[in-house]
Amino acid sequence: MADVANVLENMCISIYEKFSLPTNDGITNIMVIGDHSIGGVGPAIDLSSDVYNNFFTSVNGQLFEDDAPFFATYPYAVYSIPSARSSYGFQEEYTYATFKLTIYSANMDSTEIKQIYRYASDLFDDCLMLIIGSYQIWMKEDNLTTMLDNHITPDGTKKVLVYTIDFEVLTQLKRD
DSSP: OOOHHHHHHHHHHHHHHHSSSSSOOOSSOOOOOOOOOOTTTOOOOOOTTTTOOHHHHHTTTEEEEOOOOOTTTEEEEEEEEEEEEEEEEEOOOOEEEEEEEEEOOOOSSTTTHHHHHHHHHHHHOOOOOOOOTEEEOOOOOOEEEEEEEEEEETEEEEEEEEEEEHHHHHEEEOOO
């Protein structure tokens, strides 16, 4: 029996890798979370480089888990995994999870947030992720919610556009 927490932890790592790994120059060992590189790999590649994916650059390299820090600048994205459950077959063990990605934009012209949404959908909908210890069966977009929200910033309250995308993820535990 697998620990769902381990599956989710490895899924989070894979989400960051998909988000921040260069896509067209063969580099495979850089994972950037904020300003930090993970796994003993050297400094991240210059953000102005064209090797990053469109979603990464459209949110200024800012993808946060569960909540954004006060100093985050718009636009940015926050992800969470609000639900996950295990399911068992005769020889199989599955984890069903919801990956929730929320995009924030202070630009009241919806063109920016719609473009970021398209980039996020291109990156994560029906994508392949390498999840240690599991086989990914699918990851698919399930729902989009849009709204206008008030955020407290160092400069006072600001209206922001918010898009929340729910992705359904199904994994199967690898057996040794």
